[in-house]
Amino acid sequence: MDKLLLSVKNLEVVFPLRTGAVTAIRDVSFELNQGERIGIVGESGAGKSITAFAILNLISKPGYLASGSIEFDGIDLAEADEDLMRQIRGNRISMIFQDPMMTLNPVLTIGTQMEETILAHRDTSRDDARKIAIEKLKAVQIPSAETRLDQYPHELSGGMRQRVVIAIALLTDPQLIVADEPTTALDVTIQAEILELLLDLCNEFDVGLILITHDLGVVSQVTQRILVMYAGRIIEQGSTSSIIENPMHPYTKGLIGALPEMTTPGEKLNQIPGVMPSLQDIPSGCPFHNRCRYIQDVCRSRLPDLAKREERLIACHFPIQYD
Amino acid sequence: MFAFLVRRLGQAVIVMLVISLLSFSIQDQLGDPLRELVGQSVSEEIRNELREEMGLNDPFMVQYGRFLKNAVQGDLGTSYFFKRPALDVIMDKLPATIDLVIGATFWILLFSVPVGVFAAIRPHHWFSKVAMGVSIVGISVPVFLTAIFLIYLFAVELGWLPSYGRGDTVMLLGRWKTSLFTLDGLKHLLLPSISLASVILPLFVRMIRSEMMEVLETEYVKFAWAKGLHKRRIWMIHAFKNTLLPVITVGGVQLGIMVAYTILTETVFQWPGMGFMFLEAINRVDTPLIVAYLIIVGLIFVITNTVVDIIYGMVNPMVKITGQ
Amino acid sequence: MSAQTLEVRSSAWQRFRKSLVYHSFIHNRTAMVSAAVVAFFVITSLLAPVLAPYDPWDQTQFDIMDSELPPVGSNGADQRFVLGTDAMGRDMLSTILYGTGISIMIGVFATILQATIGISIGLVSGYFGGRLDSFLMRVADIQLSFTTLMVAIVILALFQATVGLRFYENYAIFVIVLVIGIAEWPQYARTVRACVLAEKKKEYVDAARVIGLKPRAIIYRHILPNTISPLLVISTVQVANAIITEAALSFLGLGMPITKPSLGSLIRNGFDYIFSGSWWITAFPALILVVLILAINLLGDWMRDVLNPKLYDK
Numbered sequence: 001m002d003k004l005l006l007s008v009k010n011l012e013v014v015f016p017l018r019t020g021a022v023t024a025i026r027d028v029s030f031e032l033n034q035g036e037r038i039g040i041v042g043e044s045g046a047g048k049s050i051t052a053f054a055i056l057n058l059i060s061k062p063g064y065l066a067s068g069s070i071e072f073d074g075i076d077l078a079e080a081d082e083d084l085m086r087q088i089r090g091n092r093i094s095m096i097f098q099d100p101m102m103t104l105n106p107v108l109t110i111g112t113q114m115e116e117t118i119l120a121h122r123d124t125s126r127d128d129a130r131k132i133a134i135e136k137l138k139a140v141q142i143p144s145a146e147t148r149l150d151q152y153p154h155e156l157s158g159g160m161r162q163r164v165v166i167a168i169a170l171l172t173d174p175q176l177i178v179a180d181e182p183t184t185a186l187d188v189t190i191q192a193e194i195l196e197l198l199l200d201l202c203n204e205f206d207v208g209l210i211l212i213t214h215d216l217g218v219v220s221q222v223t224q225r226i227l228v229m230y231a232g233r234i235i236e237q238g239s240t241s242s243i244i245e246n247p248m249h250p251y252t253k254g255l256i257g258a259l260p261e262m263t264t265p266g267e268k269l270n271q272i273p274g275v276m277p278s279l280q281d282i283p284s285g286c287p288f289h290n291r292c293r294y295i296q297d298v299c300r301s302r303l304p305d306l307a308k309r310e311e312r313l314i315a316c317h318f319p320i321q322y323d
Numbered sequence: 324m325f326a327f328l329v330r331r332l333g334q335a336v337i338v339m340l341v342i343s344l345l346s347f348s349i350q351d352q353l354g355d356p357l358r359e360l361v362g363q364s365v366s367e368e369i370r371n372e373l374r375e376e377m378g379l380n381d382p383f384m385v386q387y388g389r390f391l392k393n394a395v396q397g398d399l400g401t402s403y404f405f406k407r408p409a410l411d412v413i414m415d416k417l418p419a420t421i422d423l424v425i426g427a428t429f430w431i432l433l434f435s436v437p438v439g440v441f442a443a444i445r446p447h448h449w450f451s452k453v454a455m456g457v458s459i460v461g462i463s464v465p466v467f468l469t470a471i472f473l474i475y476l477f478a479v480e481l482g483w484l485p486s487y488g489r490g491d492t493v494m495l496l497g498r499w500k501t502s503l504f505t506l507d508g509l510k511h512l513l514l515p516s517i518s519l520a521s522v523i524l525p526l527f528v529r530m531i532r533s534e535m536m537e538v539l540e541t542e543y544v545k546f547a548w549a550k551g552l553h554k555r556r557i558w559m560i561h562a563f564k565n566t567l568l569p570v571i572t573v574g575g576v577q578l579g580i581m582v583a584y585t586i587l588t589e590t591v592f593q594w595p596g597m598g599f600m601f602l603e604a605i606n607r608v609d610t611p612l613i614v615a616y617l618i619i620v621g622l623i624f625v626i627t628n629t630v631v632d633i634i635y636g637m638v639n640p641m642v643k644i645t646g647q
Numbered sequence: 648m649s650a651q652t653l654e655v656r657s658s659a660w661q662r663f664r665k666s667l668v669y670h671s672f673i674h675n676r677t678a679m680v681s682a683a684v685v686a687f688f689v690i691t692s693l694l695a696p697v698l699a700p701y702d703p704w705d706q707t708q709f710d711i712m713d714s715e716l717p718p719v720g721s722n723g724a725d726q727r728f729v730l731g732t733d734a735m736g737r738d739m740l741s742t743i744l745y746g747t748g749i750s751i752m753i754g755v756f757a758t759i760l761q762a763t764i765g766i767s768i769g770l771v772s773g774y775f776g777g778r779l780d781s782f783l784m785r786v787a788d789i790q791l792s793f794t795t796l797m798v799a800i801v802i803l804a805l806f807q808a809t810v811g812l813r814f815y816e817n818y819a820i821f822v823i824v825l826v827i828g829i830a831e832w833p834q835y836a837r838t839v840r841a842c843v844l845a846e847k848k849k850e851y852v853d854a855a856r857v858i859g860l861k862p863r864a865i866i867y868r869h870i871l872p873n874t875i876s877p878l879l880v881i882s883t884v885q886v887a888n889a890i891i892t893e894a895a896l897s898f899l900g901l902g903m904p905i906t907k908p909s910l911g912s913l914i915r916n917g918f919d920y921i922f923s924g925s926w927w928i929t930a931f932p933a934l935i936l937v938v939l940i941l942a943i944n945l946l947g948d949w950m951r952d953v954l955n956p957k958l959y960d961k
Contacts, residue, residue: 058548060540086552087551089549090549095549097545102541102542103542103543104546105547106543106640106641107565108560116550116556116560117552120550120556152640152641154640154641165546334785338789349805459941459945460941463937463940463941463944464937464940465891465936465937465940466895467894467898468914468936471918471929475921475926479922575792576791576794579792579794583794583797586796586899591918602899605807613804620797624792
């Protein structure tokens with residue numbers, strides 16, 4: 001039996017704005033075992049990134065965690081004070097950000113930005129920190145690691161910088177890496193390399209991974225389980241292979257149908273009609289109802305619960321059936 | 324870095340040439356050096372002879388060339404009023420102005436960084452709100468009013484501090500007369516330096532605050548939080564170092580503004596510096612002294628700007644590669 | 648006025664009432680008070696010829712025998728002069744009313760001139776780019792580093808020395824507007840250029856070029872409208888700065904003559920008497936100047952907060 005690493009329950013994040021409070025995510029619950037890789041999928045604005053940042057208590061102001069619990073290896077992160085949080089961030093849970101061009105501080109050398117992470121969490125000398133940094137740069141296959149340490153971020157290409165960011169995430173041998181759209185800002189050719197690297201490293205070091213992306217193609221390559229989010233809620237959850245093969249929620253089916261691979265060459269992409277409602281005016285009933293082609297009266301009035309159905313969690317009144 | 328230096332120095336020289344050309348055309352337009360020299364009594368013939376002899380009939384560019392040659396050798400003409408080389412007169416007044424600028428810079432450095440940084444990282448703290456309120460009042464009160472108010476309060480009403488002059492001075496290295504090293508001198512310097520700082524300090528506080536708040540929102544600062552760094556390191560190394568870049572550039576321009584404001588401060592406090600001297604020279608139409616002042620102030624601006632650019636280049640790692 | 652234009656206007660007004668600017672304005676006491684203060688000064692100084700008890704520009708209306716009378720409420724005050732009189736026997740209230748008008752006028756016209764020059768150069772520099780752009784921006788840098796006050800002092804001093812004091816007094820206001828207007832163009836040029844560069848990257852500008860619109864049309868119809876809100880923010884600050892610069896110049900005796908004083912020249916005029924006890928000649932114009940500039944600056948601050956698109960993105 002796998003050991004439970006992270007258990008998120010009923011997470012709710014609220015942004016009080018000038019025009020009134022907006023609930024960005026609500027009722028988000030999921031679990032993650034040691035060394036397990038899960039993907040959180042959805043359109044931008046669905047609440048994926050906020051979920052990721054909420055785990056590390058790094059929601060940008062003025063947003064805050066209104067309710068819910070985040071249990072990580074026996075510690076409730078939702079209740080943890082700033083000092084305890086600091087010891088966990090970058091140490092036991094690392095993050096990888098979306099745009100490697102923006103993630104590294106332009107005025108500090110790569111070496112400084114790596115060593116400071118080690119020194120913040122380990123009681124070692126600067127020389128030892130440097131050795132660890134070189135070792136991790138080699139692990140992410142950066143050539144001539146020693147000289148890179150004295151370079152500034154702008155001297156490296158985007159792909160190289162994302163490798164550095166991954167190396168930083170690995171510095172303290174974390175139990176969990178949260179990667180927020182780690183390949184979106186990169187060239188397509190480099191995307192595949194970085195994904196493969198991430199997958200290999202997770203396997204090699206037995207690190208858990210939460211991969212946040214809007215790209216189902218990306219999650220299907222790397223993860224074992226998928227959570228699909230829509231308008232701040234989880235609407236479907238299950239193993240990657242079963243969801244890709246038999247999506248039960250009409251929205252998930254739409255997402256998969258929209259993948260370029262699913263389209264016959266020369267034909268139009270099968271996009272889901274309409275747009276996701278903004279968080280300020282989520283319609284009553286099922287938030288997806290006005291884009292759903294299987295809509296019935298009950299969808300307009302009653303919000304479907306996230307219910308268990310054959311190893312799957314799904315929030316839909318009329319899930320798609322497969323034989 | 325070397326190419327960058329050469330380019331900046333080249334630009335500095337071009338700017339100085341333009342300033343000297345402008346200053347010289349002023350001299351050419353304003354006042355008749357001959358009349359200052361020999362008075363009205365001399366006949367037209369002798370005048371013309373002298374004019375020819377002094378090269379005043381030469382073409383403009385030839386005269387400018389001569390002016391430039393003299394200027395490079397430190398000869399900026401002779402003051403009509405003081406009957407002494409203009410450069411010597413300015414060099415006598417320069418230390419007083421430098422004292423004033425040092426005093427004001429002291430206040431600015433002492434307060435702008437801590438207050439600006441604090442207001443950025445704790446924007447809702449009462450102190451930040453008070454600081455921002457005070458700073459907008461500071462920006463809105465013209466420097467001469469601050470000066471008048473300070474004199475009225477501390478010199479006239481309370482009688483705690485002197486209202487004019489430099490007080491006791493000491494000679495440094497035989498030439499540099501400064502009031503920074505005597506208690507009486509410092510007392511005299513207190514009000515003028517506060518007045519001079521009163522316009523620039525609030526600008527610095529607001530600039531540091533807004534730049535730092537912007538930096539605190541960047542991805543790399545968020546990433547630094549996600550790395551679990553201590554907040555002091557995030558604020559002081561990650562955020563502040565990036566805040567410094569724009570602050571250095573704008574700060575250099577502000578230094579120039581400070582030189583302009585010394586004219587106002589020195590006038591109110593009758594501070595015997597070169598700003599006060601410049602206004603007197605204008606009232607006396609002492610053209611060589613005006614021209615010399617313009618060239619010296621131009622030189623100060625150009626030097627500070629070049630130094631600021633070089634410092635910027637040293638702090639910003641991106642400059643070395645692009646050479647901009 | 649036809650019914651149709653009336654309708655258009657009312658719908659524009661309704662749209663404005665729904666906008667965030669309006670919402671933020673009526674919920675921000677500082678902004679409302681500042682706007683009221685600025686409006687008060689503008690209106691009273693426009694109506695100065697009607698409101699002022701005397702005409703301070705008319706020498707026959709004041710008497711040296713009335714000189715240095717204190718304001719009403721202090722010993723030796725004269726009921727005719729509410730805020731007292733200056734050393735020439737002029738009614739302070741009237742002089743301040745007229746002087747505020749002159750200060751505001753110089754501030755506004757100098758800013759209009761700056762905006763005209765700066766926006767043109769900024770558009771050209773940003774749209775055409777290349778060598779012209781780097782040259783113009785370097786010139787802007789250098790000009791800024793010499794500071795308006797310094798440039799204005801030098802030019803006004805030379806002008807005064809060349810044309811003589813009598814002639815100068817008649818034309819001072821034009822020269823001041825001209826000098827402050829010309830010296831501050833880089834502020835606008837930089838902002839406009841930055842906007843143009845940002846807009847140029849957007850697709851609609853490419854689209855406009857592809858369908859064959861001339862650069863002129865693209866600039867005026869597509870780019871310029873997008874620069875309006877940052878320009879509005881600078882303009883408030885620039886009016887305040889121009890008023891301060893004028894006051895400083897007048898204080899140094901290089902600005903408005905005492906026969907047609909601005910607030911700055913009134914303060915200079917009073918400065919000679921402040922230590923002999925006649926504080927009101929300096930204090931009242933100084934107070935008005937500070938309140939006026941503070942109100943404009945607070946309004947500018949509020950505008951910066953509201954119109955800053957960055958704050959919405961969060």
